[in-house]
Amino acid sequence: MTRAIYIIPVLILILVVALSSIFIVDEREKVLVLQFGQVKAVREEPGIGFKIPMIQDVVRYDGRILSLQTQPLEVTPLDDRRLIVDAFARWRIMDLVEFRESVGTGGIATAQTRLERIMTAAIREVLGGVNSDRVLSDDRIPLMVQIRDIARRQAEALGIEVIDVRLTRTDLPQQNLAATYARMQAERQREAADEIARGNEAAQRIRAEADRQVVETTSQANADAEVIRGQAEAERNRILAEAYNRDPEFFAFTRSLQAYGKALARDGSSIVMTPSSEFFRYLQGPTASAAN
Structure with a gap:
């Protein structure tokens, strides 16, 4: 009975030590096993791991893709138009020891x-x-790729990988909006x-x-x-x-009748002549009898 009293605490202590030496990933x-601050083991695969109780510690890190939203910052492009820019980055831990x-x-x-x-330095x-027109345009993918590549190279020293970078906002400062709108309006008016x-x-x-065609046609x-006339x-x-x-005689007679008609056609006109006048020659001669 006395032996059992000593065995039970020992068994409990052994169980506690055994359980404290087991950890689950x-x-x-992603997990680091540290001994007095020094890295002794790296576990990136899920499962059960072992450590020395009371001597080694387990430090856990998120192994998923993480996000970072930068604070709005003011940048000055080549044309000296100030812009307010912020970005969104995706990153993950690649080298636990270096991290x-x-x-x-x-x-x-x-x-x-x-x-x-x-990210701030790369954006600037x-x-x-x-x-600024290129920054404010819809086609900003090449700019984001450049920012990502610069940030990726510099972040390698931290043991992390920058997967993607997106510019979430590129706006003009409030005090510059009126001047920008006025310049845009002037440009549109000039184009108009x-x-x-x-x-x-x-x-x-x-x-x-x-x-010219009217003159030529006329x-x-x-x-x-004129030709037709x-x-x-x-x-x-x-x-x-x-x-x-x-029939020259008939033609002369007809012309004479036309002359008579024109001479006497007007109202109130009068002609005084003798019966032996040349004007009545065709009315008195044999030609007139033939015509009658």
Whole structure:
């Protein structure tokens, strides 16, 4: 009975020591086994691990992809237009030993702070070398790739990998918005004036061409009309000559009647002449009897 009293505490102590020497690695974690602050083992695969109780410690780190939202910062591109920029980064721990040596006991929080400083420097370096129009445009992927590559190279010393970087905001400071809008409006007005000037020039050119075509068409039509009129006159004269040659006496008689009609056509007109006047020759002679 007395022996059992001593054996039970020993068994309990052995069980506690055995349990304290076992640790479980989750699939979302990466684990370091430290002995007096020195790295003794690295466990990145999920499962059960062992350590020396009371001597070795287990430090756990998040093995998943982590995110970092930078604070808004002011950058000055090449054209001296100040911009307010912030970015979003994705990163993860790649080398646990190097990560521990770089950040010490601060862990993820210290790594986030140091990575944000790296990101800030990379953003200033890349965006400070281009014009603000490129930063404000929709096609900013090349700029984000440059920022990511710079941050990735510098973050390797921390034992972490920068997977992706995105510019979440690129805005003008509030005090610069009015001047920027005014400049944009002036540029649009200048473009509109240029378009109007080009339109007026094209309209004048088209109008001049139309006027030239009108003159040419009218001249050609007048020339054609004169030709047709001349041909008609010639045809009329030919017909008259042909008719005259058939019966000259009848032709002279008809012309005389036309002259009589024109002379007496007006109202209130009077003609005083003798019956023996030459004017009545065709009304008195044998030609008139034949005509009657």
